[in-house]
Amino acid sequence: MQLIEKLSILADAAKYDASCASSGAPKRTSEGKAGLGSSDGMGICHSYTPDGRCVSLLKVLLTNFCLYDCQYCVNRRSSDVPRARFNPEEVVSLTLDFYRRNCVSGLFLSSGIIRSADYTMEQLVRVAKLLREEHDFRGYIHLKTIPEADPALIAEAGRYADRLSVNIELPTDKSLQILAPEKQIGSIKQAMQTIFTGEQTVLNEPRAPRFAPAGQSTQMIVGADDTDDSTILHGAEALYGNFKLRRVYYSAFSPIPNSPKSVPLAAPPLMREHRLYQADFLLRSYGFRANELFAGPGDLALDIDPKLAWALEHREVFPLDLNRAEATLIARIPGIGLRTTERLVELRRQRKIRFEDLARMRCVLTKAKPFFITSDYHPQQAESTSVLLREQLRDRPQPQQMGLWG
Numbered sequence: 001m002q003l004i005e006k007l008s009i010l011a012d013a014a015k016y017d018a019s020c021a022s023s024g025a026p027k028r029t030s031e032g033k034a035g036l037g038s039s040d041g042m043g044i045c046h047s048y049t050p051d052g053r054c055v056s057l058l059k060v061l062l063t064n065f066c067l068y069d070c071q072y073c074v075n076r077r078s079s080d081v082p083r084a085r086f087n088p089e090e091v092v093s094l095t096l097d098f099y100r101r102n103c104v105s106g107l108f109l110s111s112g113i114i115r116s117a118d119y120t121m122e123q124l125v126r127v128a129k130l131l132r133e134e135h136d137f138r139g140y141i142h143l144k145t146i147p148e149a150d151p152a153l154i155a156e157a158g159r160y161a162d163r164l165s166v167n168i169e170l171p172t173d174k175s176l177q178i179l180a181p182e183k184q185i186g187s188i189k190q191a192m193q194t195i196f197t198g199e200q201t202v203l204n205e206p207r208a209p210r211f212a213p214a215g216q217s218t219q220m221i222v223g224a225d226d227t228d229d230s231t232i233l234h235g236a237e238a239l240y241g242n243f244k245l246r247r248v249y250y251s252a253f254s255p256i257p258n259s260p261k262s263v264p265l266a267a268p269p270l271m272r273e274h275r276l277y278q279a280d281f282l283l284r285s286y287g288f289r290a291n292e293l294f295a296g297p298g299d300l301a302l303d304i305d306p307k308l309a310w311a312l313e314h315r316e317v318f319p320l321d322l323n324r325a326e327a328t329l330i331a332r333i334p335g336i337g338l339r340t341t342e343r344l345v346e347l348r349r350q351r352k353i354r355f356e357d358l359a360r361m362r363c364v365l366t367k368a369k370p371f372f373i374t375s376d377y378h379p380q381q382a383e384s385t386s387v388l389l390r391e392q393l394r395d396r397p398q399p400q401q402m403g404l405w406g
Helices: 005-018 089-102 119-134 151-160 173-179 184-206 229-243 270-285 306-313 340-349 355-360 364-373 384-392
Strands: 054-061 104-110 140-144 163-165 216-222 247-252
Touching: 005 054, 005 089, 054 089, 089 104, 089 119, 089 163, 104 119, 119 140, 119 151, 140 151, 151 163, 151 184, 151 270, 184 216, 184 229, 216 229, 216 270, 229 270, 247 270, 270 306, 306 384, 355 364, 364 384
Parallel strands: 054 104, 104 140, 140 163, 163 216, 216 247
Antiparallel strands: none
């Protein structure tokens, strides 16, 4: 099979993996030095060439052959998709060729399981080792870790990769047993623990070799089973707390050709994935806890964002006087973000905050107005019921052109 044919198959097979962000890598450059490539510590996908092309990661699988038969996966053993396999040298060659053409700034590499977990992990590590040691590649490398692999191989991967990730796959142990019985939640969490231990070793021993400086991440598939959003976010919160993950990614289940009856025929609403990301951001950056976003089991609202939903459920907190309220509470006002909160706190040290200040800071005033007080503004909607406010502030579905057949 020609290299271009392999690339077509294996790049397409990698598109289902969402956890490929590249932020958090250390700054490296080959300018004035031997070697090739650079990594500026920012999200690589945010760089653009002069002709407008997005500079991204080469995102491929080493192979889409797989010993496992995970029901939700397009590359499962029983699937009839076209199969291909790179050898490590081919992936290295492709990465360098794409980099020299300024098409990518790094590599995201995953793989189906071939022969054994250890053999597959050895092949992934070999790619990173060749790039770093033989070609002195200083760009970004993200390796997907094989959970059942020997911890020594995972530790070796951390010495070459900027980020490692271990997919939790499904939100609950029960779902994993039903849809991916060959995978064990214990081995997945053990791999996460191995990476976490490597990170802590570097933090506690400055002379220790570098280890996955951009940390670790994971991915949950949403909508492949009946798990609700409350369970998903409580699980994510536990992963952040136990393993200090940089990110949990949420991937809406995509129906696959000739899928088994154990998985849905239709994808969940894409807005559900969007709301999970918004709620996740509240957990990571705003100091929310998962139990604050849910009164019990259930899903996030699709017509309002999680921050607005929390504010409507806690009307006793609002409206907040921006000239007196604590910064942590100001950040919980819908339509006001963390940077705006910092600017408001800085401003009120100099003078009283006025309504026009929020307009100048480009707050989302349509959402924020019912929830704050300034020296010259008191919300007329302060006495409105939460039901009425929700109706006024909810996201309206965008009009769509009708299809030819209705």
